[in-house]
Amino acid sequence: MSLQDLAGRFTELLGPEQVITDPVRLRTYECDGLTYHRATPGLVVLPDTAEQIAAIVRRCAAAGVPYVARGSGTGLSGGALPRSDGVLIVTSRMRRILHIDPDNQRAVVEPGVINLELSRAARPHGYYFAPDPSSQQICTIGGNVAENSGGAHCLKYGFTAHHVLACEIVTPDGEITTISRDGGGYDLLGAFVGSEGTLGITTKITVRLTRLPETVQTLLAAFPSIEAAGSAVSQIIAAGVVPAAIEMMDALAIEAAEAAVACGYPEGAAAVLVVELDGPAAEVEHQFAEVRRLCRQEGAFEIRVASDETERALIWKGRKSAFAAVGRISPAYLVQDGVIPRTALPQVLADIEELSRRAGVRVANVFHAGDGNLHPLVLFDDSEPQAAERAEQVAGQILDLCVRHGGSITGEHGVGVDKARHMPRMFTETDLDTMQMVRCAFDPAGLCNPGKIFPTPRLCGEVPRVRKEPHPLVQQGKAELF
16 A cells, blocks of 8 residues: 555545645654754654554554654654655644642653643642653653653653653554553563654553652852863762752853853853752752852852742753754754763763864763763754764764763663664674564564664564574573564
8 A cells, every 4th residue: 555545544534634745744744853864754644542543553554654653853863753655643632631640649641742731730739740851841741751751850850761650552553552560560661661662652641740849959050171060070979969950061062052042151161060959948958058068179160059940940041952052053963862970971071072173073062960961962064075974973983982981872862763873882783683572572564663773673574684593592492483
């Protein structure tokens, strides 16, 4: 069945306004937040219900047509990159908050609910949704589940996976089912959250709500060097203080934020830290005094403390806008996402600076310093010949640094298409085949968001080569191929 035939079937199912075939309108969906990777979808559908998504998936499966789910399109790894020969299933119309249950500290939402809207709805009950990506004003809960998103406060509160209790999903064969952490058996929910849309499509999510803290204290500390700021982070954690957030920005990131939102950070700072503590008032007061002392001890030349919610929002304004802000100082950029041990921060940041100098490519650093989750922004002018290739090479070298220091190629943005080729730097061929076996258990036809995460698909779907011997796990009697 052709895409044209499917478009006709989907128009009967959804109505003409929810099926997009016009080439100009299709280009709206050609990339996610990482604009470096682009592909115009063959067909876009905008369902309203789980039943409609199930019907769409069943028809794609019967026709052998690949499909990709998409929320608001704020992802930063090409995880929602569409297929030109496939269907893009956009869940943005499914944006109802179905139930808020403060007695049991949970809420039930559809996948298109905006992250921040859930917190706003829960606030009158004394609760909020803790995961807070920088894009929380527009990113969806369904997208957060797909990417296992974190955010500035993941240091204390963890990632999306720690706040999801159950998911209703449409499986790759078009069945609607629910997976949860209740009861025994394998933790299928744990496998599903963060699977980047390769194991099915989320249609309803039960999330844990977090009680609003009694008090919140936020400070901005300016340092003469990025090494001094990194040392302050280590000292704070070593003192037994676990802030809700510790964020760092270097001079180039500060320059971009000032150009974009005029955040008014201290002049002459080589780096700033945004530190936030929350919890019982007495505990926060004691720990906050310790954080201020340690920042002074490590060389902070200016410390600003937010006296109210307005000042707190102003401090966070520069950090929350950082990714988009670099567009003010560079025609194009790549957003990278890697993890290192906190103790390696000074060395890795120095190495990134050296990579930048040698390649003649500017790199702005803004990241979750508390858990070593780096977000280097590699800047380039895409009108210059080979500039994009040089930037991509530097981005790859930064990931190599992370792996060499015992870290990871991603902390919260996912692998998508952007970092799939880097997976062998962390995992052996056997490791990757084992992961693919899990994927094949959910999606043996390989139609659900194909081409993401893995450098070469194996064992199911698009088989790039013929394996001449049994898979190692089969040889060991630990797995079966059906």
